[in-house]
Amino acid sequence: MDLGLSGRTALVCSSTQGIGEAIASALAAEGAHTVVSGRRGGRAKDIAARLPRAVGVEADLLSPQGPEELFQATVDAFGPPDVLVLNGPGPRPGQATDVTVADADSALEATVRPHIRLVSLALPAMRARGWGRVLAVGSSGIAAPLANLALSNLGRAALAGYLKTLAAEVAADGVTVNLLLPGRIATERTAAVDTANAGRTHRTVAEVERESVAAIPAGRYGHVSEFAATAAFLCSAPASYVTGVALRCDGGLVRSL
Structure with missing residues (x-):
């Protein structure tokens, strides 16, 4: 299947390891001009050097101007992003009974605010050209809150609510949000x-x-390449009628539909 990503510009947040790195690699393999980013600038540049059409950018999304600086670096390298992949580390583990107001503020600062800022920067050009993809790497805690991850459950659910609302507002402009x-x-x-x-x-x-493995019907942990392939499809041209969806790639772990 031709994913229609050749020549598109993709900005992948927090892509210097794990899931983010795998997504950046998958998009680059499909022909996208890819921005690899993260606080480890050297690592971002090393990864980008191994990809066919990529640049590495040092970026701290939690710094006051971090989202703006990363967006501008993308524009300078390849132009405004056609594909925006929102990703970042989750808050520390912990139980809900231990959460303070300060903890909640910190969780929202890390998991919601920088992503909303990036979306606000990327959307105008996407809507103007009539094509765009916004994809957030979330957590199965959105569907079924996870024990001992109270702050992650809180922050990621808040971002999901925003993105679901946004999806309906920009669908007619050719922009999908998933x-x-x-x-x-x-x-x-x-x-x-x-x-x-x-x-x-x-x-x-x-x-x-x-x-953990015993609770997964597939009987194993997933591979980052499997997750990245699913991400690449959701960012693709053939996925143009898929929007406002929270899709699980979890080996059947969450038992609800």
Whole structure:
């Protein structure tokens, strides 16, 4: 299938490792001019150097001008993005009974505000050209809140509500807005959560992993390449009638439809 991404410009946030890196690689492989970004500028440039049409940009989305600087670097390199992939690390693990107002503010600062700013910067050109893709890497906690990830559940659900509302407002302009929700994908973030759960429950990491795998009908953690392939389709031309969707790529982990 031709995904219709050749010559398009794709900005992938937090793409110096894990899911973000895999998505950037998948989009570049489809012919998109790809911006690899993250706080580790050297790492971003190294990844971009291995891709056919890419640049690496050092960017801290939590800094006051971080979203604006990243957007401008994209424009300077390839022009306004046709594809915007929102991604970033989640807040620290923890239980809801331990959440403070300051914690909630911090979670929203990290998971919502910079992404809304990037969307506001990218949308005008997308709407003007009649083509655009906004894809957010979310969490299966949006569909079924995850234990010991209260702050992530809070922040990611807030972003999902905004994006679902936005999808209806820009659909007639040829812009799709979707979320892609990972389950247990084998990444450094997943390993960190498993380690935190092991410490909280006084078990080994191996025991936590076995318990997690037992709950997944597919019987394993997912690969980043599988997640990235799904992301690339949602960013594609053939996916033009898919919008306002929160699609799970989780091996059947969440049992609801």
